Amino acid sequence: MQMHIRQAISQREAKGFDTQDLRENFLIESIFENDSVVLEYTHYDRVIVGGAKPVGKGLELPTYDNLKADYFLERREMGVINVGGDGSIEVDGTSHTLSKKDCLFIGKGAKKVIFNSNDAENPALYYILSAPAHHSYPTRKMTKEEASPVSIGSLETSNERTIFKYIHKDGIQSCQVVMGLTVLNTGSVWNTMPAHVHDRRMEAYLYFDLNEAHRVFHLMGNPQETRHIVVANHQAVVSPPWSIHSGCGTSNYSFIWGMAGENLDYSDMDFAPITELR
């Protein structure tokens, strides 16, 4: 079994992209499919992005030929956040319950990972981000209450939001994966503005809790050469290290941010002043 591979796109190449090119290369349109694990292998820091949606049965994390490994996490680690109904993830025989917005970090070396839902009528939706690892940090769960929520932004600038950090330098320990989520308050629609880049690591956003009738205009590109991608609920956007990742919704929403690369410092961002964006 093979994972679809997304090649790394350069800034220069992206300049000439039309809507379809942008969507094919940076948008993951379908992540949660019934009784399936959907994963995409990117050449941005070799990060794998995707999801698992167990409905009628437990879903085992498969091994893919791309990895040339005996099992998926032989040389990798992964972060998982549930954005659906209650469920549990079994890691080598130990079950970890995950409610909505709870996070599980699974360290390198875990051989058997099984995703479960408690209720087929309201299945769990597990968003997954995995990166290569060279040390085995312990598997650990964190609830959203434990994720030291921080409120930032303001209603005046339509970006009042709460940031929950799970896997990072001062949270769950990992080799590379950094992960958390942001919830926008009612009436706030802008995320990550002022925008930033971090050439030291890639990032991916999964948008969720976005009303089906609404969309987020996700902004990407070099700060002086921006493009947008129109994103629906439960879709993800991959952000190369050279790109901003920001968005403006037609209503409020939440999103999971996940990164991997050079460091684990959440605050490592090079801001792009609003007045200098093009």
Ligand SMILES: O=C[C@H](O)[C@@H](O)CC(=O)C(=O)O
């Ligand atoms: O590098 C960090 C990420 O881009 C996000 O965490 C930013 C974010 O959640 C926000 O401003 O709302």
Ligand SMILES: [Zn+2]
């Ligand atoms: Zn960022």
